[in-house]
Amino acid sequence: MPYRPTALTRQNALDKRDGFLRAARGLVAADGFKAATVAAIAARCQASVGSVYSYFDSRDRLLAEVFRSAASHEIDLVRAAVADAGQQASERIGELIRIFSGRALHGRRMAWALLFEPVSPVVEAERLVYRSSYTDIGEQIIRDGLASGDFVPQDARLASSAVMGAVSEALVGWIRPDSAEPSEIELECVMEGIRSFCFRALGVSYAGGIR
Amino acid sequence: MPYRPTALTRQNALDKRDGFLRAARGLVAADGFKAATVAAIAARCQASVGSVYSYFDSRDRLLAEVFRSAASHEIDLVRAAVADAGQQASERIGELIRIFSGRALHGRRMAWALLFEPVSPVVEAERLVYRSSYTDIGEQIIRDGLASGDFVPQDARLASSAVMGAVSEALVGWIRPDSAEPSEIELECVMEGIRSFCFRALGVSYAGGIR
DNA sequence: TGTTGATTTGAATCGTGATTCACTCCTTGC
DNA sequence: GCAAGGAGTGAATCACGATTCAAATCAACA
Numbered sequence: 518m519p520y521r522p523t524a525l526t527r528q529n530a531l532d533k534r535d536g537f538l539r540a541a542r543g544l545v546a547a548d549g550f551k552a553a554t555v556a557a558i559a560a561r562c563q564a565s566v567g568s569v570y571s572y573f574d575s576r577d578r579l580l581a582e583v584f585r586s587a588a589s590h591e592i593d594l595v596r597a598a599v600a601d602a603g604q605q606a607s608e609r610i611g612e613l614i615r616i617f618s619g620r621a622l623h624g625r626r627m628a629w630a631l632l633f634e635p636v637s638p639v640v641e642a643e644r645l646v647y648r649s650s651y652t653d654i655g656e657q658i659i660r661d662g663l664a665s666g667d668f669v670p671q672d673a674r675l676a677s678s679a680v681m682g683a684v685s686e687a688l689v690g691w692i693r694p695d696s697a698e699p700s701e702i703e704l705e706c707v708m709e710g711i712r713s714f715c716f717r718a719l720g721v722s723y724a725g726g727i728r
Numbered sequence: 729m730p731y732r733p734t735a736l737t738r739q740n741a742l743d744k745r746d747g748f749l750r751a752a753r754g755l756v757a758a759d760g761f762k763a764a765t766v767a768a769i770a771a772r773c774q775a776s777v778g779s780v781y782s783y784f785d786s787r788d789r790l791l792a793e794v795f796r797s798a799a800s801h802e803i804d805l806v807r808a809a810v811a812d813a814g815q816q817a818s819e820r821i822g823e824l825i826r827i828f829s830g831r832a833l834h835g836r837r838m839a840w841a842l843l844f845e846p847v848s849p850v851v852e853a854e855r856l857v858y859r860s861s862y863t864d865i866g867e868q869i870i871r872d873g874l875a876s877g878d879f880v881p882q883d884a885r886l887a888s889s890a891v892m893g894a895v896s897e898a899l900v901g902w903i904r905p906d907s908a909e910p911s912e913i914e915l916e917c918v919m920e921g922i923r924s925f926c927f928r929a930l931g932v933s934y935a936g937g938i939r
Numbered sequence: 940t941g942t943t944g945a946t947t948t949g950a951a952t953c954g955t956g957a958t959t960c961a962c963t964c965c966t967t968g969c
Numbered sequence: 970g971c972a973a974g975g976a977g978t979g980a981a982t983c984a985c986g987a988t989t990c991a992a993a994t995c996a997a998c999a
Contacts, residue, residue: 518973519966519967519968519971519972519973519974520965520966520967520968520972520973520974521967521968521974522966522967522974522975523966523967526966526967526975526976530976533976537850554955554956554957555956555957556956556957556959564977564978564980565977565978566957566958566978566979567958567959567960567976567977567978567979568976568977568978570957570958570959571975571976571977574959575957576956576957576958577957590948623948625783635846635847636846667793669928671921671925672917672921672926675898675918675921675922675925676921676925677900678894678897678898678900678924679894679895679897679898679925679926680894681897682893682894682895682896682897682898682900683889683890683891683897683929684890684893685893685897686889686890686892686893686894686896686897687886687889687890687893689893690889706883707886710882710883710886710887711886711890713882714882714887714890714929715890715929717880717928717929717930717931718894718925718926718929719928719929720928731943731944731945731995731996731997731998732944732997732998733944733945733996733997734996734997737946737996737997741946762943765986766986766987766988767987769984775947775948776947776948776949777949777987777988778946778947778948778949778988779946779947779948780988781987781988781989782945782947784944786987786988787986787987788940788987796977822990892997910963924976
Protein backbone atom coordinates (compact mmCIF):
# COMPACT_ATOMS: atom_id res chain seq x y z
CA MET A 518 0.00 0.00 0.00
CA PRO A 519 2.38 2.69 -1.15
CA TYR A 520 1.61 6.41 -1.11
CA ARG A 521 -0.85 7.43 1.49
CA PRO A 522 -1.76 11.16 1.72
CA THR A 523 -0.08 12.54 4.81
CA ALA A 524 -0.71 15.58 6.99
CA LEU A 525 1.83 17.61 5.05
CA THR A 526 0.26 16.65 1.76
CA ARG A 527 -3.14 17.66 2.98
CA GLN A 528 -1.81 20.96 4.24
CA ASN A 529 -0.15 21.63 0.92
CA ALA A 530 -3.43 20.97 -0.80
CA LEU A 531 -5.23 23.40 1.47
CA ASP A 532 -2.54 25.98 0.90
CA LYS A 533 -2.73 25.56 -2.82
CA ARG A 534 -6.47 25.86 -2.80
CA ASP A 535 -6.16 28.96 -0.71
CA GLY A 536 -3.58 30.29 -3.12
CA PHE A 537 -6.06 30.06 -5.96
CA LEU A 538 -8.65 31.89 -3.90
CA ARG A 539 -6.21 34.65 -3.03
CA ALA A 540 -5.10 34.96 -6.61
CA ALA A 541 -8.68 35.23 -7.78
CA ARG A 542 -9.46 37.75 -5.10
CA GLY A 543 -6.50 39.84 -6.13
CA LEU A 544 -7.65 39.83 -9.73
CA VAL A 545 -11.18 40.75 -8.70
CA ALA A 546 -9.96 43.57 -6.49
CA ALA A 547 -7.88 44.90 -9.37
CA ASP A 548 -10.21 44.48 -12.31
CA GLY A 549 -13.41 42.76 -11.29
CA PHE A 550 -14.72 39.26 -11.72
CA LYS A 551 -14.45 39.47 -15.44
CA ALA A 552 -10.69 39.61 -15.17
CA ALA A 553 -10.52 36.53 -12.98
CA THR A 554 -10.34 34.02 -15.81
CA VAL A 555 -9.21 30.52 -14.96
CA ALA A 556 -6.08 31.07 -17.00
CA ALA A 557 -5.23 34.27 -15.13
CA ILE A 558 -5.81 32.67 -11.76
CA ALA A 559 -3.62 29.71 -12.65
CA ALA A 560 -0.91 31.96 -14.02
CA ARG A 561 -0.78 33.99 -10.81
CA CYS A 562 -0.04 30.80 -8.93
CA GLN A 563 2.42 29.51 -11.52
CA ALA A 564 0.08 26.58 -11.90
CA SER A 565 -1.73 25.10 -14.85
CA VAL A 566 -5.32 25.67 -15.80
CA GLY A 567 -6.11 22.06 -15.12
CA SER A 568 -4.90 22.10 -11.54
CA VAL A 569 -7.48 24.75 -10.68
CA TYR A 570 -10.04 22.12 -11.50
CA SER A 571 -8.66 19.64 -9.03
CA TYR A 572 -9.51 22.12 -6.28
CA PHE A 573 -12.74 23.60 -7.60
CA ASP A 574 -15.66 22.14 -9.49
CA SER A 575 -15.93 25.14 -11.74
CA ARG A 576 -14.87 28.73 -12.14
CA ASP A 577 -18.30 29.80 -10.96
CA ARG A 578 -17.93 28.03 -7.65
CA LEU A 579 -14.47 29.42 -7.18
CA LEU A 580 -15.70 32.94 -7.80
CA ALA A 581 -18.71 32.40 -5.60
CA GLU A 582 -16.32 31.47 -2.81
CA VAL A 583 -14.25 34.57 -3.48
CA PHE A 584 -17.37 36.67 -3.38
CA ARG A 585 -18.53 35.09 -0.17
CA SER A 586 -15.25 35.66 1.61
CA ALA A 587 -14.82 39.23 0.43
CA ALA A 588 -18.43 40.04 1.19
CA SER A 589 -18.49 38.50 4.61
CA HIS A 590 -15.38 40.42 5.51
CA GLU A 591 -17.23 43.62 4.65
CA ILE A 592 -20.30 42.54 6.54
CA ASP A 593 -18.21 41.71 9.59
CA LEU A 594 -16.67 45.16 9.58
CA VAL A 595 -20.07 46.78 9.41
CA ARG A 596 -21.47 44.55 12.11
CA ALA A 597 -18.52 45.36 14.35
CA ALA A 598 -18.88 49.08 13.76
CA VAL A 599 -22.58 48.94 14.48
CA ALA A 600 -21.97 46.99 17.65
CA ASP A 601 -19.32 49.48 18.78
CA ALA A 602 -21.59 52.45 18.19
CA GLY A 603 -23.81 53.67 21.01
CA GLN A 604 -27.14 52.05 21.73
CA GLN A 605 -28.97 54.89 20.02
CA ALA A 606 -30.50 53.54 16.82
CA SER A 607 -29.64 56.68 14.89
CA GLU A 608 -25.98 56.35 15.78
CA ARG A 609 -25.97 52.75 14.75
CA ILE A 610 -27.63 53.32 11.41
CA GLY A 611 -25.25 56.23 10.92
CA GLU A 612 -22.33 53.88 11.44
CA LEU A 613 -23.79 51.38 9.02
CA ILE A 614 -24.01 54.07 6.39
CA ARG A 615 -20.62 55.53 7.17
CA ILE A 616 -18.67 52.29 7.18
CA PHE A 617 -20.46 50.89 4.17
CA SER A 618 -19.91 53.95 2.05
CA GLY A 619 -16.44 54.64 3.41
CA ARG A 620 -15.28 51.14 2.55
CA ALA A 621 -16.85 51.36 -0.87
CA LEU A 622 -15.30 54.71 -1.65
CA HIS A 623 -11.86 53.59 -0.56
CA GLY A 624 -11.86 50.16 -2.19
CA ARG A 625 -13.68 51.19 -5.28
CA ARG A 626 -12.86 48.34 -7.62
CA MET A 627 -13.81 45.70 -5.11
CA ALA A 628 -16.93 47.60 -4.11
CA TRP A 629 -17.94 47.84 -7.72
CA ALA A 630 -17.37 44.13 -8.18
CA LEU A 631 -19.37 43.26 -5.08
CA LEU A 632 -22.21 45.68 -5.69
CA PHE A 633 -22.62 46.30 -9.37
CA GLU A 634 -20.50 44.26 -11.74
CA PRO A 635 -22.53 41.88 -13.91
CA VAL A 636 -21.75 38.35 -12.79
CA SER A 637 -22.92 34.84 -13.49
CA PRO A 638 -26.11 33.64 -11.82
CA VAL A 639 -24.16 31.53 -9.34
CA VAL A 640 -22.24 34.55 -8.12
CA GLU A 641 -25.33 36.71 -8.31
CA ALA A 642 -26.93 34.37 -5.81
CA GLU A 643 -24.14 35.23 -3.37
CA ARG A 644 -24.72 38.90 -4.02
CA LEU A 645 -28.35 38.49 -3.09
CA VAL A 646 -27.32 37.06 0.26
CA TYR A 647 -24.77 39.81 0.71
CA ARG A 648 -27.23 42.60 -0.04
CA SER A 649 -29.88 41.18 2.17
CA SER A 650 -27.38 40.87 5.00
CA TYR A 651 -26.96 44.61 4.96
CA THR A 652 -30.67 45.09 4.71
CA ASP A 653 -31.15 42.73 7.64
CA ILE A 654 -28.74 44.69 9.79
CA GLY A 655 -30.45 47.92 8.85
CA GLU A 656 -33.87 46.47 9.43
CA GLN A 657 -32.98 45.37 12.94
CA ILE A 658 -31.60 48.77 13.81
CA ILE A 659 -34.66 50.49 12.41
CA ARG A 660 -36.92 48.14 14.32
CA ASP A 661 -35.11 49.11 17.51
CA GLY A 662 -35.32 52.75 16.58
CA LEU A 663 -39.05 52.44 16.03
CA ALA A 664 -39.49 50.74 19.38
CA SER A 665 -37.57 53.44 21.18
CA GLY A 666 -39.35 56.17 19.28
CA ASP A 667 -36.14 57.44 17.70
CA PHE A 668 -37.62 56.99 14.24
CA VAL A 669 -40.95 57.93 12.75
CA PRO A 670 -43.35 54.97 12.29
CA GLN A 671 -42.73 53.10 9.06
CA ASP A 672 -42.15 49.66 7.57
CA ALA A 673 -38.71 48.67 8.81
CA ARG A 674 -37.89 46.34 5.93
CA LEU A 675 -38.92 48.80 3.28
CA ALA A 676 -37.05 51.59 4.99
CA SER A 677 -33.90 49.52 5.27
CA SER A 678 -34.07 48.60 1.57
CA ALA A 679 -34.61 52.20 0.68
CA VAL A 680 -31.66 53.29 2.80
CA MET A 681 -29.40 50.74 1.14
CA GLY A 682 -30.68 51.77 -2.26
CA ALA A 683 -30.17 55.45 -1.57
CA VAL A 684 -26.65 54.80 -0.37
CA SER A 685 -25.77 52.54 -3.30
CA GLU A 686 -27.12 54.89 -5.91
CA ALA A 687 -25.41 57.87 -4.37
CA LEU A 688 -22.17 55.90 -4.44
CA VAL A 689 -22.36 54.34 -7.87
CA GLY A 690 -21.25 57.43 -9.70
CA TRP A 691 -18.11 57.53 -7.58
CA ILE A 692 -17.07 53.93 -7.80
CA ARG A 693 -17.76 53.14 -11.44
CA PRO A 694 -14.58 51.69 -12.94
CA ASP A 695 -14.11 54.57 -15.36
CA SER A 696 -14.89 57.35 -12.91
CA ALA A 697 -12.13 59.69 -11.78
CA GLU A 698 -10.43 59.25 -8.44
CA PRO A 699 -12.44 61.43 -6.05
CA SER A 700 -10.79 63.62 -3.43
CA GLU A 701 -11.11 62.95 0.27
CA ILE A 702 -13.20 66.09 0.70
CA GLU A 703 -15.67 65.03 -1.95
CA LEU A 704 -16.03 61.66 -0.31
CA GLU A 705 -16.77 63.26 3.03
CA CYS A 706 -19.44 65.44 1.46
CA VAL A 707 -21.07 62.51 -0.28
CA MET A 708 -21.09 60.43 2.88
CA GLU A 709 -22.47 63.25 4.95
CA GLY A 710 -25.09 64.03 2.34
CA ILE A 711 -26.27 60.44 2.26
CA ARG A 712 -26.29 60.23 6.01
CA SER A 713 -28.48 63.27 6.48
CA PHE A 714 -30.79 62.19 3.66
CA CYS A 715 -31.34 58.86 5.39
CA PHE A 716 -31.68 60.44 8.81
CA ARG A 717 -34.42 62.70 7.55
CA ALA A 718 -36.12 59.79 5.83
CA LEU A 719 -36.08 57.78 9.02
CA GLY A 720 -37.32 60.78 10.93
CA VAL A 721 -34.44 60.87 13.38
CA SER A 722 -35.67 63.05 16.21
CA TYR A 723 -32.51 65.10 16.66
CA ALA A 724 -30.66 66.64 13.76
CA GLY A 725 -27.27 65.07 14.44
CA GLY A 726 -25.60 68.21 13.15
CA ILE A 727 -23.61 68.73 9.99
CA ARG A 728 -20.29 66.86 10.24
CA MET B 729 -30.53 51.16 -65.86
CA PRO B 730 -32.99 48.59 -64.55
CA TYR B 731 -34.00 48.31 -60.93
CA ARG B 732 -33.99 51.52 -59.08
CA PRO B 733 -35.14 51.44 -55.44
CA THR B 734 -38.59 53.01 -55.34
CA ALA B 735 -40.67 54.62 -52.64
CA LEU B 736 -42.45 51.36 -51.94
CA THR B 737 -39.17 49.51 -51.65
CA ARG B 738 -37.87 52.04 -49.23
CA GLN B 739 -41.02 51.86 -47.16
CA ASN B 740 -40.81 48.09 -47.07
CA ALA B 741 -37.27 48.36 -45.85
CA LEU B 742 -38.30 50.74 -43.08
CA ASP B 743 -41.16 48.46 -42.13
CA LYS B 744 -38.92 45.46 -42.04
CA ARG B 745 -36.41 47.25 -39.91
CA ASP B 746 -39.18 48.29 -37.60
CA GLY B 747 -40.43 44.73 -37.50
CA PHE B 748 -37.08 43.56 -36.18
CA LEU B 749 -37.17 46.24 -33.54
CA ARG B 750 -40.68 45.28 -32.48
CA ALA B 751 -39.79 41.62 -32.42
CA ALA B 752 -36.77 42.31 -30.27
CA ARG B 753 -38.77 44.51 -27.98
CA GLY B 754 -41.36 41.79 -27.56
CA LEU B 755 -38.70 39.29 -26.64
CA VAL B 756 -37.13 41.71 -24.17
CA ALA B 757 -40.50 42.45 -22.60
CA ALA B 758 -41.14 38.74 -22.22
CA ASP B 759 -37.76 37.45 -21.11
CA GLY B 760 -35.18 40.19 -21.07
CA PHE B 761 -32.35 41.13 -23.37
CA LYS B 762 -30.73 37.78 -22.95
CA ALA B 763 -33.63 36.16 -24.77
CA ALA B 764 -33.40 38.52 -27.70
CA THR B 765 -30.87 36.49 -29.67
CA VAL B 766 -30.44 37.31 -33.30
CA ALA B 767 -31.91 33.94 -34.21
CA ALA B 768 -35.00 34.52 -32.07
CA ILE B 769 -35.54 38.00 -33.48
CA ALA B 770 -35.26 36.73 -37.04
CA ALA B 771 -37.57 33.80 -36.33
CA ARG B 772 -40.25 36.12 -34.97
CA CYS B 773 -40.24 37.96 -38.29
CA GLN B 774 -40.05 34.80 -40.38
CA ALA B 775 -36.78 36.15 -41.67
CA SER B 776 -33.29 34.79 -41.72
CA VAL B 777 -30.49 35.61 -39.34
CA GLY B 778 -28.55 37.25 -42.09
CA SER B 779 -31.25 39.73 -43.03
CA VAL B 780 -31.11 41.22 -39.56
CA TYR B 781 -27.60 42.25 -40.45
CA SER B 782 -28.68 44.15 -43.51
CA TYR B 783 -30.65 46.45 -41.24
CA PHE B 784 -28.38 46.62 -38.22
CA ASP B 785 -24.62 46.68 -37.81
CA SER B 786 -24.73 44.34 -34.88
CA ARG B 787 -26.99 42.82 -32.29
CA ASP B 788 -25.66 45.30 -29.76
CA ARG B 789 -26.78 48.27 -31.78
CA LEU B 790 -30.15 46.72 -32.40
CA LEU B 791 -30.63 46.13 -28.69
CA ALA B 792 -29.36 49.59 -27.87
CA GLU B 793 -32.05 50.98 -30.13
CA VAL B 794 -34.67 48.81 -28.46
CA PHE B 795 -33.49 50.02 -25.10
CA ARG B 796 -33.56 53.63 -26.19
CA SER B 797 -37.09 53.45 -27.52
CA ALA B 798 -38.50 51.54 -24.57
CA ALA B 799 -36.71 53.80 -22.12
CA SER B 800 -37.68 57.03 -23.75
CA HIS B 801 -41.29 55.94 -23.76
CA GLU B 802 -41.04 55.49 -20.01
CA ILE B 803 -39.31 58.80 -19.57
CA ASP B 804 -41.97 60.54 -21.62
CA LEU B 805 -44.73 59.14 -19.47
CA VAL B 806 -42.98 60.34 -16.35
CA ARG B 807 -42.31 63.74 -17.81
CA ALA B 808 -45.93 64.08 -18.83
CA ALA B 809 -47.17 63.04 -15.41
CA VAL B 810 -44.82 65.47 -13.73
CA ALA B 811 -45.95 68.26 -16.02
CA ASP B 812 -49.60 67.46 -15.35
CA ALA B 813 -49.12 67.49 -11.59
CA GLY B 814 -49.58 70.74 -9.71
CA GLN B 815 -46.80 73.27 -9.46
CA GLN B 816 -45.98 72.17 -5.94
CA ALA B 817 -42.61 70.41 -6.01
CA SER B 818 -43.76 67.77 -3.57
CA GLU B 819 -46.67 66.82 -5.79
CA ARG B 820 -44.41 66.62 -8.78
CA ILE B 821 -41.77 64.45 -7.13
CA GLY B 822 -44.64 62.35 -5.80
CA GLU B 823 -45.84 61.82 -9.34
CA LEU B 824 -42.35 60.92 -10.49
CA ILE B 825 -42.15 58.28 -7.81
CA ARG B 826 -45.67 57.02 -8.37
CA ILE B 827 -45.50 56.69 -12.13
CA PHE B 828 -42.01 55.27 -12.11
CA SER B 829 -42.81 52.61 -9.57
CA GLY B 830 -46.29 51.95 -10.88
CA ARG B 831 -44.99 51.32 -14.38
CA ALA B 832 -42.22 49.12 -13.04
CA LEU B 833 -44.54 47.06 -10.88
CA HIS B 834 -47.01 46.54 -13.70
CA GLY B 835 -44.51 45.80 -16.46
CA ARG B 836 -42.15 43.86 -14.34
CA ARG B 837 -40.14 42.01 -16.97
CA MET B 838 -39.48 45.11 -18.99
CA ALA B 839 -38.69 47.11 -15.88
CA TRP B 840 -36.24 44.49 -14.81
CA ALA B 841 -34.62 44.52 -18.22
CA LEU B 842 -34.36 48.30 -18.26
CA LEU B 843 -33.21 48.70 -14.70
CA PHE B 844 -31.31 45.65 -13.59
CA GLU B 845 -30.61 42.98 -16.18
CA PRO B 846 -26.92 42.57 -16.98
CA VAL B 847 -26.36 43.80 -20.51
CA SER B 848 -23.50 44.43 -22.87
CA PRO B 849 -21.49 47.64 -22.46
CA VAL B 850 -23.15 49.22 -25.48
CA VAL B 851 -26.59 48.75 -24.00
CA GLU B 852 -25.31 49.67 -20.56
CA ALA B 853 -24.35 53.03 -21.99
CA GLU B 854 -27.99 53.59 -22.90
CA ARG B 855 -29.01 52.62 -19.41
CA LEU B 856 -26.70 55.26 -18.02
CA VAL B 857 -28.46 57.88 -20.07
CA TYR B 858 -31.84 56.52 -19.06
CA ARG B 859 -31.03 56.54 -15.37
CA SER B 860 -29.60 59.98 -15.45
CA SER B 861 -32.69 61.24 -17.25
CA TYR B 862 -34.76 60.27 -14.25
CA THR B 863 -32.21 61.77 -11.95
CA ASP B 864 -32.23 64.96 -14.00
CA ILE B 865 -36.00 65.25 -13.77
CA GLY B 866 -35.86 64.65 -10.04
CA GLU B 867 -33.02 67.09 -9.60
CA GLN B 868 -34.91 69.86 -11.33
CA ILE B 869 -38.00 69.30 -9.21
CA ILE B 870 -35.92 69.24 -6.06
CA ARG B 871 -34.16 72.42 -7.09
CA ASP B 872 -37.54 74.07 -7.51
CA GLY B 873 -38.67 72.69 -4.19
CA LEU B 874 -35.58 74.09 -2.52
CA ALA B 875 -36.16 77.49 -4.07
CA SER B 876 -39.75 77.59 -2.92
CA GLY B 877 -38.85 76.32 0.52
CA ASP B 878 -40.92 73.16 0.12
CA PHE B 879 -37.89 71.01 0.83
CA VAL B 880 -35.22 71.15 3.47
CA PRO B 881 -31.85 72.49 2.21
CA GLN B 882 -29.72 69.78 0.62
CA ASP B 883 -27.71 68.89 -2.47
CA ALA B 884 -30.32 68.46 -5.18
CA ARG B 885 -28.30 66.06 -7.32
CA LEU B 886 -27.39 63.82 -4.44
CA ALA B 887 -30.94 63.86 -3.17
CA SER B 888 -32.33 62.96 -6.56
CA SER B 889 -29.89 60.06 -6.90
CA ALA B 890 -30.77 58.87 -3.47
CA VAL B 891 -34.48 59.05 -4.24
CA MET B 892 -34.02 57.02 -7.41
CA GLY B 893 -31.87 54.54 -5.55
CA ALA B 894 -34.35 54.19 -2.73
CA VAL B 895 -37.17 53.63 -5.17
CA SER B 896 -35.22 51.14 -7.26
CA GLU B 897 -34.03 49.12 -4.34
CA ALA B 898 -37.47 49.04 -2.79
CA LEU B 899 -38.80 47.77 -6.11
CA VAL B 900 -36.15 45.25 -7.01
CA GLY B 901 -37.50 42.56 -4.75
CA TRP B 902 -40.86 42.83 -6.45
CA ILE B 903 -39.76 42.82 -10.04
CA ARG B 904 -37.02 40.20 -10.00
CA PRO B 905 -37.81 37.64 -12.70
CA ASP B 906 -38.28 34.80 -10.26
CA SER B 907 -40.33 36.74 -7.72
CA ALA B 908 -43.99 35.92 -7.23
CA GLU B 909 -46.71 38.02 -8.82
CA PRO B 910 -47.57 40.63 -6.18
CA SER B 911 -51.13 41.64 -5.39
CA GLU B 912 -52.48 45.07 -6.20
CA ILE B 913 -52.74 45.87 -2.50
CA GLU B 914 -49.12 45.01 -1.87
CA LEU B 915 -48.08 47.22 -4.74
CA GLU B 916 -50.03 50.13 -3.33
CA CYS B 917 -48.37 49.68 0.04
CA VAL B 918 -44.91 49.53 -1.46
CA MET B 919 -45.51 52.64 -3.54
CA GLU B 920 -46.96 54.54 -0.63
CA GLY B 921 -44.12 53.42 1.64
CA ILE B 922 -41.52 54.60 -0.84
CA ARG B 923 -43.32 57.86 -1.37
CA SER B 924 -43.45 58.74 2.30
CA PHE B 925 -39.86 57.65 2.82
CA CYS B 926 -38.74 60.02 0.09
CA PHE B 927 -41.01 62.82 1.29
CA ARG B 928 -39.51 62.63 4.73
CA ALA B 929 -36.01 62.54 3.27
CA LEU B 930 -36.70 65.64 1.22
CA GLY B 931 -38.24 67.31 4.24
CA VAL B 932 -41.58 67.98 2.59
CA SER B 933 -43.22 70.57 4.79
CA TYR B 934 -46.69 69.01 4.88
CA ALA B 935 -47.23 65.31 5.54
CA GLY B 936 -49.24 64.58 2.42
CA GLY B 937 -51.28 62.04 4.33
CA ILE B 938 -51.42 58.30 3.97
CA ARG B 939 -52.96 57.39 0.59
C1' DT C 940 -38.59 38.53 -71.16
C1' DG C 941 -33.83 39.72 -69.95
C1' DT C 942 -30.80 42.39 -67.37
C1' DT C 943 -29.19 44.56 -63.27
C1' DG C 944 -28.65 45.16 -58.85
C1' DA C 945 -30.96 44.93 -54.27
C1' DT C 946 -32.32 41.61 -50.88
C1' DT C 947 -32.51 37.27 -48.53
C1' DT C 948 -30.76 33.01 -47.06
C1' DG C 949 -28.62 29.87 -43.61
C1' DA C 950 -24.70 26.92 -43.24
C1' DA C 951 -20.05 27.78 -42.17
C1' DT C 952 -16.99 30.47 -39.46
C1' DC C 953 -15.38 33.12 -35.51
C1' DG C 954 -14.37 34.44 -30.83
C1' DT C 955 -13.94 33.69 -26.30
C1' DG C 956 -13.13 31.27 -22.42
C1' DA C 957 -14.52 27.26 -19.63
C1' DT C 958 -13.71 22.45 -19.24
C1' DT C 959 -11.63 17.88 -20.10
C1' DC C 960 -8.29 14.17 -20.05
C1' DA C 961 -4.37 11.32 -21.63
C1' DC C 962 -0.06 11.82 -20.17
C1' DT C 963 3.90 13.04 -17.22
C1' DC C 964 5.84 14.03 -12.83
C1' DC C 965 5.89 13.41 -7.75
C1' DT C 966 5.48 11.17 -3.02
C1' DT C 967 4.99 7.63 -0.04
C1' DG C 968 5.79 3.23 2.02
C1' DC C 969 8.12 -0.93 1.37
C1' DG D 970 15.20 1.44 -5.79
C1' DC D 971 10.54 0.62 -6.96
C1' DA D 972 5.54 0.12 -7.33
C1' DA D 973 1.04 2.54 -6.57
C1' DG D 974 -1.47 6.25 -6.72
C1' DG D 975 -2.08 11.23 -6.16
C1' DA D 976 -1.12 15.79 -8.58
C1' DG D 977 -0.02 18.73 -12.25
C1' DT D 978 0.03 19.82 -17.17
C1' DG D 979 -1.74 22.22 -21.25
C1' DA D 980 -3.27 21.26 -25.86
C1' DA D 981 -7.57 19.78 -27.54
C1' DT D 982 -12.37 20.11 -27.07
C1' DC D 983 -16.68 22.10 -26.11
C1' DA D 984 -20.42 25.58 -25.80
C1' DC D 985 -22.82 29.08 -27.57
C1' DG D 986 -24.34 32.71 -29.91
C1' DA D 987 -22.73 36.51 -33.03
C1' DT D 988 -21.20 37.34 -37.59
C1' DT D 989 -20.05 36.49 -42.47
C1' DC D 990 -20.72 35.64 -47.32
C1' DA D 991 -21.37 33.11 -51.69
C1' DA D 992 -25.27 31.63 -53.82
C1' DA D 993 -30.18 32.06 -54.64
C1' DT D 994 -34.07 34.91 -55.11
C1' DC D 995 -36.60 38.90 -56.10
C1' DA D 996 -38.02 43.61 -58.07
C1' DA D 997 -37.82 47.18 -61.47
C1' DC D 998 -37.44 48.61 -65.92
C1' DA D 999 -36.60 48.51 -71.16
